[in-house]
Amino acid sequence: MSAEVCVRVLIMDDSMVIRKVVESVLRQADLGVDDVVFAANGVQGLEALERASADGLELDLILSDVHMPVMDGLEFLQERERRGLAVGVPVVMITADGSDPQVVAAVTAGAQGYISKPFTLAQIRECVMSLLPAGTGAGR
Numbered sequence: 037m038s039a040e041v042c043v044r045v046l047i048m049d050d051s052m053v054i055r056k057v058v059e060s061v062l063r064q065a066d067l068g069v070d071d072v073v074f075a076a077n078g079v080q081g082l083e084a085l086e087r088a089s090a091d092g093l094e095l096d097l098i099l100s101d102v103h104m105p106v107m108d109g110l111e112f113l114q115e116r117e118r119r120g121l122a123v124g125v126p127v128v129m130i131t132a133d134g135s136d137p138q139v140v141a142a143v144t145a146g147a148q149g150y151i152s153k154p155f156t157l158a159q160i161r162e163c164v165m166s167l168l169p170a171g172t173g174a175g176r
Contacts, residue, residue: 042070043168044093046122048081048112049101049130054153058099058130058160065161067168078107078115085121095125096168099151102131102138110138113145126167130155 045062049055055074062069073088073095075081081100088095100109107115109129116122129142129150139150149163 043068043096044071044073044088045069046073046075046081046084046088046095046098046100048075048078048099048104048109050076050104051101052076054101054130061155061157061160062099062164065157065164067161067164076106077104078109078112080106081112082107082115082119082121085116086119089121095122097164098122098125098127099164100127100129100147102129102136102142102150108138109147110142110145113142113147117146126164128163128167 047055047058049058059069059072062072073084075084078100081098085095100112102109113127126148127146129139129147130153131139131150132153133139143150148167151159151163
């Protein structure tokens with residue numbers, strides 16, 4: 037992996053434990069994740085995207101829980117698009133139930149995929165590897 041590669045990820049989940057688990061799994065998956073931003077809900081996620089934009093930082097990936105208080109993952113997707121934030125940045129939804137109608141709605145609204153809880157390192161790696169910029173991750 038090239039030394040210049042710095043993958044920036046936004047992880048949104050109302051559980052701090054899940055946020056840290058997702059971060060740990062992403063790092064263990066050797067995807068080049070170097071910078072992680074956390075949010076507990078969609079409102080905080082939008083604020084993080086606005087800060088990143090103001091600072092001239094580009095995110096490479098967004099992982100979002102579907103069910104969160106204040107603003108859920110689907111509402112976040114819709115508001116992100118309405119505001120024109122992080123355009124083109126892939127979003128992967130994290131859910132306890134892959135048949136959840138909100139997951140289907142999120143994918144319809146632009147999410148590039150979903151990961152069901154509980155997840156494994158291999159599942160995370162497989163889902164996000166092709167979504168990250170060229171040159172990141174093992175074997176690229």
